[in-house]
Amino acid sequence: MTNSFKVKLGQGGYGGVYKGRLHDGRDVAVKVLNESKGNGEEFINEVASISRTSHVNVVSLFSYCFQGRKRALIYEFVPNGSLEKFIYQKNPNYKQLKLEKLYQIAVGIARGLEYLHRGCSTRILHFDIKPHNILLDKDFSPKISDFGLAKIFPGRESIIPMTGARGTIGYIAPEVCCREFGEVSHKSDVYSYGMMVLEMAGGRKNVDVGVGRTSEIYFPHWVYERLEVDEELGLQGIENEEDKESARKMIIVSLWCILTNPSSRPAMNRVVEMLEGSLDSLRIPPKPFLYPSRSQSQAPDSSASASLIC
Numbered sequence: 001m002t003n004s005f006k007v008k009l010g011q012g013g014y015g016g017v018y019k020g021r022l023h024d025g026r027d028v029a030v031k032v033l034n035e036s037k038g039n040g041e042e043f044i045n046e047v048a049s050i051s052r053t054s055h056v057n058v059v060s061l062f063s064y065c066f067q068g069r070k071r072a073l074i075y076e077f078v079p080n081g082s083l084e085k086f087i088y089q090k091n092p093n094y095k096q097l098k099l100e101k102l103y104q105i106a107v108g109i110a111r112g113l114e115y116l117h118r119g120c121s122t123r124i125l126h127f128d129i130k131p132h133n134i135l136l137d138k139d140f141s142p143k144i145s146d147f148g149l150a151k152i153f154p155g156r157e158s159i160i161p162m163t164g165a166r167g168t169i170g171y172i173a174p175e176v177c178c179r180e181f182g183e184v185s186h187k188s189d190v191y192s193y194g195m196m197v198l199e200m201a202g203g204r205k206n207v208d209v210g211v212g213r214t215s216e217i218y219f220p221h222w223v224y225e226r227l228e229v230d231e232e233l234g235l236q237g238i239e240n241e242e243d244k245e246s247a248r249k250m251i252i253v254s255l256w257c258i259l260t261n262p263s264s265r266p267a268m269n270r271v272v273e274m275l276e277g278s279l280d281s282l283r284i285p286p287k288p289f290l291y292p293s294r295s296q297s298q299a300p301d302s303s304a305s306a307s308l309i310c
Contacts, residue, residue: 001021001022001028001030002018002020002030003020005018005032006019007019009081010081010082012132012146014031015032015034016032017029017030018030018032019077020074022062026062026076026077027077028062029074029075029076029077029078030072030074030075031072031073031074032071040071042148042149043064043066043071043148045147045148045150045151046146046150047064050147050150052120052121052122052152053115053120055111056108056141056143057108057109057111057112057141057142057143057144058112058116058143058144059076059078059135059144059145061073061074061075062074062075075145078135078137078143079137079138080135080136080137080138080140081135081136082131082133082134082135082136083105083132083134083135083142084132086136087102087203088199088205089203089204089236089237090204096203096237098237099201099238099239099246099247100242100243101140102200102201102250103247103249103250103275104141105141105142106200106250106275107272107276108141108142109142109193109196110193110272110275111272112142112143113126113129113144113190113193113271114267114269114271116144116189117267117268118268118269122152123152123153123186124147124150124151124152124153125150125151125185125189126149126150126192127166127176127188127189128149128150128166128167128171129144129196130168130170130171130192131199132146132168133145149166149167167192170206171191171192171195171196172191173187173191175188181260181261181262182261182262182263183262185262186267186268187263187265187267189268190257190262190265190266190271191257191262191265193254193257194253194254194255194256194257194258194265195220197250197254197257198219198220198223198250198255200250201235201247201250201251202219202223202235203235203236204219205219206220207219220254220255220258223255224255224284224287227248227252228284228287233248245279248279249274249275249282250275252274252279252282252283252284252285253271253274253275253282255284255285256271256274256285259285259286264285264286
């Protein structure tokens, strides 16, 4: 199928992804899991969760292979690869997508997550929403992928008893790391989505120590303070008033998504409504208490830095 794994598409902690072709001519992506994955929990998670889905913004699983300790997943081939290649201004190998397209991608991902949380026969929580796990088809429409950390719950229940954190640093909701912040639920995916869309709108990582001023290191804090006093956001890639409105909308919605208290975050169906509604109907959310004060951002100490990391 893969011509002896001739064309490699990518590499992750799970193993490699290779391009293949089925007998009927369809191109596929074959994800080969490492043999060191113990009892194969990630493999079982991925097959069990994604096999229940059918949505334009969720990658399709065609089949899987299971032979002894050898495990592979056969997915539809998504030609433009992952979103992370197209959103950061400092990526020399790929051209950053225009704001109009990034906005459309943000709406598509929100619709995919809304489907996983509410549209399936069972509620699916992804737990690893980040640019690397969003694939783009030939038209740059997004597809949520990599369900290795997903959790499945029957019915409408979504409060999750968990031991230990899961996800990727920089996108993990506070309650996943520390239960004192609230219950782990579908709102944890909402937080990860918000952090990702902030990076899409800003064209940079949310934490960037390479910026010129200390106050700009943590992008969510910097952009919130500018919104608070109604300052110009000064984002790159804004070509017209429509872009300006879309970027502002993406940022305000994202700030709602990353509120510290999970119960204060909107559900994904509400996120879709906010993105597709008018900018005038959106209000700026309260500042999460994990954010440092202005004085801290100018001269951060170790405690402030710890808050940012969390």
